[in-house]
Amino acid sequence: MKIFRILILFSITFLISCSGNDESFSSENKIIEIRNYTIEVPDNFKLIEEQGYDSYVGKIQGSGIIISFDYGIYTRKEENISDEDYEVRDDIFDGYSKQLLIANNPEINNTSVHIALIDQDAENIFSKAPLKMWSENLTANKQDLVVKIFESLKGN
Numbered sequence: 001m002k003i004f005r006i007l008i009l010f011s012i013t014f015l016i017s018c019s020g021n022d023e024s025f026s027s028e029n030k031i032i033e034i035r036n037y038t039i040e041v042p043d044n045f046k047l048i049e050e051q052g053y054d055s056y057v058g059k060i061q062g063s064g065i066i067i068s069f070d071y072g073i074y075t076r077k078e079e080n081i082s083d084e085d086y087e088v089r090d091d092i093f094d095g096y097s098k099q100l101l102i103a104n105n106p107e108i109n110n111t112s113v114h115i116a117l118i119d120q121d122a123e124n125i126f127s128k129a130p131l132k133m134w135s136e137n138l139t140a141n142k143q144d145l146v147v148k149i150f151e152s153l154k155g156n
Helices: 002-017 140-151
Strands: 029-034 037-042 046-050 056-062 065-071 086-093 096-103 111-117 131-135
Touching (some): 037 140, 065 140, 111 140
Antiparallel strands (some): 029 037, 046 056, 056 065, 065 131, 096 111, 111 131
């Protein structure tokens, strides 16, 4: 009887751990290109292009998450950020600067990322414009996925 209980407990644990959670990274990820940037997302996410006035805008949507984006010369990284509201991660890699803002309360504040060439000049301002992405009204689990997605953002 003891072995039977252990077997049932093991089976329940196994089933829970293997349940279809589409809110995580896996081998089923895909790459989405937004002009000269790439971002890795779960396979069920899709790119939706929208009409912008002076920039390329749209969203990436899936698993109940909407990530909006604005690719254009007027996008800027955030300044004067409250430490009470956000964890700030600044990174420099391959000639790009990336600012990741992780909301301490993701149901109220946006979680966002901004990426841009460090040496932006007149020759490449339009072909390699900065990109800003953000998501709002997130649960803690969805924010964890959004942060993983934002961490995958790279310049080409």
